[in-house]
Amino acid sequence: xxxxxxxxxxxxxxxxxxxxxxxxxxxxxxxxxxxxxxxxxxxxxxxxxxxxxxxxxxxxxxxxxxxxxxxxxxxxxxxxxxxxxxxxxxxxxxxxxxxxxxxxxxxxxxxxxxxxxxxxxxxxxxxxxxxxxxxxxxxxxxxxxxxxxxxxxxxxxxxxxxxxxxxxxxxxxxxxxxxxxxxxxxxxxxxxxxxxxxxxxxxxxxxxxxxxxxxxxxxxxxxxxxxxxxxxxxxxxxxxxxxxxxxxxxxxxxxxxxxxxxxxxxxxxxxxxxxxxxxxxxxxxxxxxxxxxxxxxxxxxxxxxxxxxxxxxxxxxxxxxxxxxxxxxxxxxxxxxxxxxxxxxxxxxxxxxxxxxxxxxxxxxxxxxxxxxxxxxxxxxxxxxxxxxxxxxxxxxxxxxxxxxxxxxxxxxxxxxxxxxxxxxxxxxxxxxxxxxxxxxxxxxxxxxxxxxxxxxxxxxxxxxxxxxxxxxxxxxxxxxxxxxxxxxxxxxxxxxxxxxxxxxxxxxxxxxxxxxxxxxxxxxxxxxxxxxxxxxxxxxxxxxxxxxxxxxxxxxxxxxxxxxxxxxxxxxxxxxxxxxxxxxxxxxxxxxxxxxx
Numbered sequence: 123x124x125x126x127x128x129x130x131x132x133x134x135x136x137x138x139x140x141x142x143x144x145x146x147x148x149x150x151x152x153x154x155x156x157x158x159x160x161x162x163x164x165x166x167x168x169x170x171x172x173x174x175x176x177x178x179x180x181x182x183x184x185x186x187x188x189x190x191x192x193x194x195x196x197x198x199x200x201x202x203x204x205x206x207x208x209x210x211x212x213x214x215x216x217x218x219x220x221x222x223x224x225x226x227x228x229x230x231x232x233x234x235x236x237x238x239x240x241x242x243x244x245x246x247x248x249x250x251x252x253x254x255x256x257x258x259x260x261x262x263x264x265x266x267x268x269x270x271x272x273x274x275x276x277x278x279x280x281x282x283x284x285x286x287x288x289x290x291x292x293x294x295x296x297x298x299x300x301x302x303x304x305x306x307x308x309x310x311x312x313x314x315x316x317x318x319x320x321x322x323x324x325x326x327x328x329x330x331x332x333x334x335x336x337x338x339x340x341x342x343x344x345x346x347x348x349x350x351x352x353x354x355x356x357x358x359x360x361x362x363x364x365x366x367x368x369x370x371x372x373x374x375x376x377x378x379x380x381x382x383x384x385x386x387x388x389x390x391x392x393x394x395x396x397x398x399x400x401x402x403x404x405x406x407x408x409x410x411x412x413x414x415x416x417x418x419x420x421x422x423x424x425x426x427x428x429x430x431x432x433x434x435x436x437x438x439x440x441x442x443x444x445x446x447x448x449x450x451x452x453x454x455x456x457x458x459x460x461x462x463x464x465x466x467x468x469x470x471x472x473x474x475x476x477x478x479x480x481x482x483x484x485x486x487x488x489x490x491x492x493x494x495x496x497x498x499x500x501x502x503x504x505x506x507x508x509x510x511x512x513x514x515x516x517x518x519x520x521x522x523x524x525x526x527x528x529x530x531x532x533x534x535x536x537x538x539x540x541x542x543x544x545x546x547x548x549x550x551x552x553x554x555x556x557x558x559x560x561x562x563x564x565x566x567x568x569x570x571x572x573x574x575x576x577x578x579x580x581x582x583x584x585x586x587x588x589x590x591x592x593x594x595x596x597x598x599x600x601x602x603x604x605x606x607x608x609x610x611x612x613x614x615x616x617x618x619x620x621x622x623x624x625x626x627x628x629x630x631x632x633x634x635x636x637x638x639x640x641x642x643x644x645x646x647x648x649x650x651x652x653x654x655x656x657x658x659x660x661x662x663x664x665x666x667x668x669x670x671x672x673x674x675x676x677x678x679x680x681x682x683x684x685x686x687x688x689x690x691x692x693x694x695x696x697x698x699x700x701x702x703x704x705x706x707x708x709x710x711x712x713x714x715x716x717x718x719x720x
Contacts, residue, residue: 144396173385174570176452179316205231225264276310318552320382329355345374426466503549508589511578519568
């Protein structure tokens with residue numbers, strides 16, 4: 123069995139667009155300048171399409187492939203070659219083996235439209251120039267063969283590469299793959315990658331020539347003057363605008379920096395149209411006025427609408443479905459499946475106080491995928507999800523500072539906070555996002571949809587419930603033993619705050635449930651038995667005793683975690699949106715970190 127055959131199950135080279143996909147949902151994305159220019163021109167930039175689970179990233183890439191192929195007739199003199207990689211499983215194989223198979227897949231897809239003679243000539247040419255490498259390292263030979271083919275094809279034709287769900291690659295493999303993608307871009311390939319989080323931090327670039335916005339506006343697609351580096355947007359460049367300094371000698375150069383494209387929300391009107399279209403596609407004409415022209419005969423559900431016994435109109439049902447699913451495409455389709463299986467409108471009112479089993483299964487699948495990470499990564503993810511779901515149930519999320527304090531992380535500056543926040547967002551795989559609906563200084567971490575927060579809060583999952591139980595038993599005020607702003611060189615000096623706190627710890631009895639390391643269920647955590655000899659040792663031993671007495675946040679999920687389902691009301695911000703975690707946090711308020719830890 124060849125190495126390529128071994129690796130193939132990890133991805134597919136095609137994605138079938140099902141008949142229940144409402145393409146107008148994605149019109150807003152295709153109308154964006156960043157996407158439109160990328161699809162129409164050669165030698166463009168990389169696009170990193172980011173968004174939470176269920177927002178339609180995979181479908182979006184498949185629709186982009188379809189639209190690119192549909193435009194081939196516009197320029198018959200230019201051929202277009204497309205390679206697609208749809209990751210379907212987490213990649214846990216050897217890195218060289220994966221890359222070798224990856225190179226072979228791209229080579230095969232790019233040469234499928236050429237004659238066999240062309241493909242063979244390219245490979246033989248590479249064989250003559252790199253025979254030594256081929257015999258020594260198959261991965262190097264596969265890479266050289268692919269690059270030689272790409273250079274030859276991209277010289278005159280358009281080449282596109284789509285890599286869907288790159289997050290399935292392990293961290294090191296992902297970094298190696300990103301390096302290869304940069305080389306392919308330099309050789310003329312237009313690349314689109316999808317992931318849960320943006321792969322690059324974006325910078326605010328403004329157009330220097332927009333007349334309607336004298337102060338400039340934030341743009342992703344821009345050109346700069348070859349000499350004076352003035353920046354201009356696509357609209358102004360299309361007007362024939364010249365550089366203020368260079369005048370007639372202006373040369374505008376497209377900046378091919380990677381662009382993050384955030385699939386944050388779907389237009390509300392298109393979402394309502396989608397639900398109406400799907401209902402009438404399945405149940406026939408029920409008065410929604412959708413643009414579905416192939417409506418089937420009326421179903422029993424349709425007849426119950428016409429009878430009007432329930433008092434619920436079809437329009438109310440459409441709005442209710444969108445409201446219950448937070449405008450998430452995957453959740454909307456699950457709700458629609460429930461409606462399609464109902465025999466009458468009265469059946470839709472059953473079990474409204476519980477999450478549908480299909481949603482429970484989807485969320486459980488996401489946690490199972492998180493649990494396949496390393497121990498440290500999945501424990502951090504479970505802790506963060508439990509913290510946001512438990513502490514953010516009133517205002518829709520918790521501040522970054524409060525999350526750091528809850529997870530016992532102590533960033534010393536803005537850079538370390540961003541690094542730790544980025545790690546949390548990475549390991550939670552899109553189930554936690556940043557809420558951009560609040561001011562930048564009040565940045566909050568929220569669950570990606572309220573339904574997932576309810577699921578995590580109401581003990582549907584044993585591992586998250588175990589993490590929540592550890593949050594309840596690890597609420598000792600640790601910040602009192604670690605003061606970032608006070609002098610700790612003399613812990614027992616008169617009037618010293620740290621000395622007073624350590625003195626209080628001698629008499630401190632914690633009235634909380636025993637943790638995993640308790641000697642018996644009847645013995646609570648206690649600091650009252652601590653002995654002190656000298657001022658220096660008093661500080662060290664006091665901290666050591668406190669550390670040994672504190673229950674760790676989560677050591678590992680156990681087989682029989684405590685289950686305590688709560689009837690807690692859960693509210694979140696209405697419009698939860700993704701944004702790059704590198705934006706909006708310019709400094710760390712250490713005092714807030716200490717206060718929120720209390």
